[in-house]
Amino acid sequence: MNVPKQTSILYHGVWTSETDTILSDTIIGLKKETRWTESYFPSWFLMTAEQELKTKAGVVVSEDEVSTRIDVFHKRYQIFKDVVGLCGAQWDRPTNTVVAGDDVWDKIMKYNWFAGGLLLQ
Known part of the structure; x- marks a missing residue:
């Protein structure tokens, strides 16, 4: 079977396994702390994630880039659910x-x- 490597599918530019972990840990932590149940995230969630990425990984991203990456997470999760x-x-x-x-x-x-x-x- 000719399947490309995970890294070529999932990671590009500043997005790596490490930055994805920082982003998801930050968003999940904020959801738990605030008991956030909406399907969208407020701007301050995204700005907090931006700051965490800068502090922990030295990566500078915009609020739009964080939002887009969260959309990619959602797409990956939907595909996972479909596959299993x-x-x-x-x-x-x-x-x-x-x-x-x-x-x-x-x-x-x-x-x-x-x-x-x-x-x-």
Whole structure:
């Protein structure tokens, strides 16, 4: 199966595994602290994430870039839900991976190339 590496699908520019972790930890932390339940985030959430990225990773991004990356997180989550909902694919908790046979992955990749980001390589 010819699948591109996760990094080529998921990470570009300033967005790396490290910056994604900082961003998600910040947003999740703010949601918990404030008991935020809306599907959108207030500007100050995004500005706080900007500051955390600058402080912890030396990365300077705009509020729009943070918002766009959160949209990418949402897209990744929706694809994950779609993939693990398919017959022949399942989430393996001990290894934190989606498990499926090559034939299932071939079908998944035809359905959505971005789903290749779920493959552990």
